[in-house]
Amino acid sequence: MVPHLITALNGPINELEQRILESMPAIERWFRLEWMEHTPPFYTSVDVRNAGFKLAPVDTNLYPGGFNNLTPEMLPLAVQAAMAAIEKICPEAKNLLLVPEKHTRNTFYLSNVATLVRIFTQAGLNVRLGTLDETITEPTPLNLADGTTLTVEPLIRNRGRVMLKDFDPCTVLLNNDLSAGIPSVLENLHEQYLLPPLHAGWAVRRKTKHFAAYSNVAKKFAKLLGMDPWLIDPMFAGAGELNFADGTGIEALQSQTDALLTKIRRKYKEYGIQDKPFVIVKADAGTYGMGIMTVRDAKDLEALNRKARNKMSVIKDGQEVSEVIIQEGVPTNERVNDAVAEPVVYMMDRYVVGGFYRVHAERGVDENLNAPGASFVPLAFAESSQLPKPGEKPGVSAPNRFYMYGVIARLAMLAASYELEVTDPEAEIYA
Structure with missing residues (x-):
């Protein structure tokens, strides 16, 4: 199934695509220099x-979950x-302890865990699964949709190390x-x-x-390409001290939302965009489309x-929302x-390893697609025959479009690297 890209054949995206393809050597060198200074997150999806x-x-x-896609x-x-x-x-790693999410009944998520086990086993590691679920007190098999099983085991803490019975890993990888x-x-x-x-x-x-870290990265990258950073950077504002249930902080949220919509309208006018702008209000922490x-x-x-208030007030694991990002x-x-x-682009270390389209037949162009009813269609850019083709007309070649997605995703991954440096409790100097 080939995704049908309906982007117009002219306008900023194709200009951006052309500029990115023409600047490929400079872009790759820029990333290489950034990774000499910063450590990429272990794995990332964008x-x-x-x-x-x-x-x-x-x-x-x-x-990231979803490696099974x-x-x-x-x-x-x-x-x-x-x-x-x-x-x-x-470098001498032999054992890897993988700690997944607790929701063990979600077979789609378990397929993701099984794919991670397969990846790290083929990378030369003994992989076992340890769970944070305190109700699991002995090795417990979990059934996957394809008829196979995964075994999760209770974590043991011993002499400042976390391990399983008869399994002492040098590395613990969280997928939780x-x-x-x-x-x-x-x-x-x-x-x-x-x-x-x-x-x-x-x-x-x-x-x-x-x-905030991404805006910093986008400005640097835009300067390299000689373009407006807004073309690759979503504006945002934060709002805290919120309680959706009793209405506390809603006025401040309104004020921030109004100010952001005004800024977006200005940009739309500058670029001659006829669409009506909108913002997404979401919990400042958390995921799962809640x-x-x-x-x-x-x-x-x-x-x-x-x-609507109830829907906004609680997210995954029953956590109450008291801060939001207006994006x-x-x-x-x-x-x-x-x-x-x-x-959705998947990366491990600093490399793009693949991705997929998140597709939702019941959602609009201005809605969150990470919701029940979503399906997944693989992207094509992991195949060796799908390398970008400089010189092709913008908007025609899927590999070129996917290369561009990979560049934007790596910018977000680099921003996550900046972000983790700034928030590291052991760092002596905060950026």
């Missing part, structure tokens, strides 16, 4: 939105990237985003690598901090009904079989 007039990341996940052709790339990442951290807080069993580990670090979890991490709404007019926030809405101008779609 949701990208292509509006036709701008292309920007809207979410960056440092504990990558095609078999993409897995060798993932294995190579996993080898590079592990060699950098612990710590929305519910930082478990004591993972704190202050002795001579063990914990990836990603604890401050990458949603107990600490904030989207406003990430997008606690998200589309706002086209700040007055709409006054009239939120009880159902410029980037409409998606892409379709797969007439359904609205957005690309």
